[in-house]
Amino acid sequence: MTGILDSVNQRTQLVGQNRLELLTFRLNGRQRYGINVFKVKEVLQCPKLTAMPNLHRLVKGVAHIRGQTVSVIDLSLAIGGRATTDVEKSFVVIAEFNRTIQAFLVASVERIVNMRWEEILPPPEGAGKANYLTAVTNIENELVEIIDVEKILAEIAPVDETMNSAIVEEIAHAGENTEQNFVRRILIADDSTVARKQVQRAVESIGFEVIAVKDGKEAYEKLVELSDTDNIFNHISLVISDIEMPEMDGYTLTAEIRRNPKLKDLYVILHSSLSGVFNQAMVERVGANTFIAKFNPDELGNAVKAALVDTELKRSE
Template sequence: MENNKGILLESGTNELEIVEFCIGKNKFGINVIKVKEIIHPIPVTFIPHAHPTVEGIIELRGEVLPVVDVARSLGLPPSENPQDDKYIVAEFNKQKIVFHVHSVTQIHRISWQEIEKPSEMYQGQNSQVIGVVKLRGEMVLLLDFEKIVVDINPDSGINVQQVKKLGKRERSTKRLLVAEDSPLLRKLLFDTLSEAGFDQVEFFENGKDAIFYLESLVEEGKNIVDEIQLVITDIEMPQMDGHHLTKRIKTNPNLKKLPVIIFSSLITDDLRHKGEMVGANYQVSKPEIAELVLKIDKFVL
């Protein structure tokens, strides 16, 4: 796992690979493109008054990285066999974090269509689960690692203050389409885009619903650029991811003029080429909402 650049070289296939890991008897997953490497635990330096789920810090190849106890974050018991534990070194939102798990089992290649969105009945507003996938008769829960980090450090999330620093802005009549599966992030995007002057926004929970809406407008004979002026999409979404959504837009003669901005925690130097391959006009890393607004301005003002 030290170098996963050879994994999923294609882009826009609506597939992903997940690293399956365990906390006790519970099985969870993390998108493999977030994973830099998997290592055995090394000595941790305790940090006084740190967040309860932060075990401390380690030095790895000259970098000082925080270690997050995933079991404690999920409210689960500690490891019964700590000698078998693993550290998952992950990178997203322009930061590296080490996640302490109990074991790492294998890698699965699946389609986003196989991932079910958790039901509101059992998910709960503060759930860290963003998807459920059935593998070998068992259920693997995909975790929202961004939420785990924001729960530890709220300042690492989208902040409307970033937009306010741009100064007074006029109301815009332009209509934006946003594909984002997280209810929390949809609310934050609504608030920040409204602050930026964009209050005519159509929100969709995944790329599948978004492309269905866009294609239905075309079927109705409407000029798409009169209806929607710009698309903003996350990457990780059940049913259809943002790369596949972008590819569907850019390969459709009736939709390809639509500007697409990918707004995701997965925009890194190693992964930026994936968005370029499917024709994204811009890519902005979460939580840089002010940069997103400035990119929107280039197309709709």
């Protein structure tokens, strides 16, 4: 396995370069935090905030920014820290997650750091399930924590995870006319516990078992392990992967699947809070079958249905 992963690392420049840029910032203390620059639209001195009735306790207020009304989330309070008091001297990081625009209130913004995903590591095992981290890294001998923004957003505005009954029915009957029924098992890779659980519940609601892993490296290791003993399609039907993950991102994972003769025919759905032309171009470049933005259960269901149709066609060839 070590040799395989060493080979993967040598080839990352041929795909998404397995790199990211982190915007680092601080909240109410010395700890440094990071957020992927691709999700950041701009950083501003905190504008005047307007209080509104019945706002969620984590929302400091709303602001009018570039013609939009945006909720400003107190990021320190959201991860269990002290509420931000010196708002006028604070900054807001305007970001796009899961098809919506949010503003995160932070004490100070530092700089952008270019890194490799191999340098981004899962949170320590002892961090517990209640933490708000997707990953950690070391910058200039200082621990930088990468916050699980999707977990925060799910607490403020939970998404509807119910899938359209017609889609559920269609998927339930998929494969009935083939000589061999599909293995109703899907591998899901996502570093956000909340996002991973959302996808898992949606997939389980349409009758599939789930193999859940927390990053691309773990996903690739699992796929290689399964394909070493048997035809991969006897174990899983498809892969649903996040893009931003510690150690190996979803682009690199997809490219490695396509390069592996035992895995190359697997249907890969990239499922990410990132959006836009950048993603679509990279999806085509690494050979993923499709990209969908988080999180819409009907779109996810339709993507799974398309994957089953594609797999059926390949098996019948």
